[in-house]
Amino acid sequence: KQEVTQIPAALSVPEGENLVLNCSFTDSAIYNLQWFRQDPGKGLTSLLLIQSSQREQTSGRLNASLDKSSGRSTLYIAASQPGDSATYLCAVQEDDMRFGAGTRLTVKP
């Protein structure tokens, strides 16, 4: 059974810092991995999708990497801003999508 774990559960950083969020999964037979952002009480916004054959994807200040063999993905956020404060979720796609519990990020001005 696929298990997705995100570490840390919560993170607080000062504005301007570069940071890394971690995601690990137990079964490497996935179609893709997706990173989402969720603001309190809201739906999910897709940030990056990495296909199983890819190693990384970039969008603006965000860079996500995927290492299927080790069952890990990282989301790198450069030059963090207070507007980046949210919960970040990773999800792996098998026949259905399995989510981690998320990392709650706070960026302080």
Add this chain to the structure above:
Amino acid sequence: DAGVTQSPTHLIKTRGQHVTLRCSPISGHKSVSWYQQVLGQGPQFIFQYYEKEERGRGNFPDRFSARQFPNYSSELNVNALLLGDSALYLCASSLGTGLIDTQYFGPGTRLTVL
């Protein structure tokens, strides 16, 4: 272009009642998936429909059912509500089956069972 829409936004029900939640996918998307998100946890997969047929079902009791209409919109029905059904219910749509393409989520329906 309109994103995924869900209705209603909020809903309060009592134990034993039933509820119907609605989802309209992005225009052109043929797949709709439903997720339940309990506070403090990641979403859990309930159902996926593709081209109006059930393609997958998560580990949820038979009280949960869904269907997809010819226009690709979808309904999630929950019977005999329990307190534990209180959650944010999320709908996602994708162009294809979702195995290789991005899933786009709606704002969710917040269900409170008293």
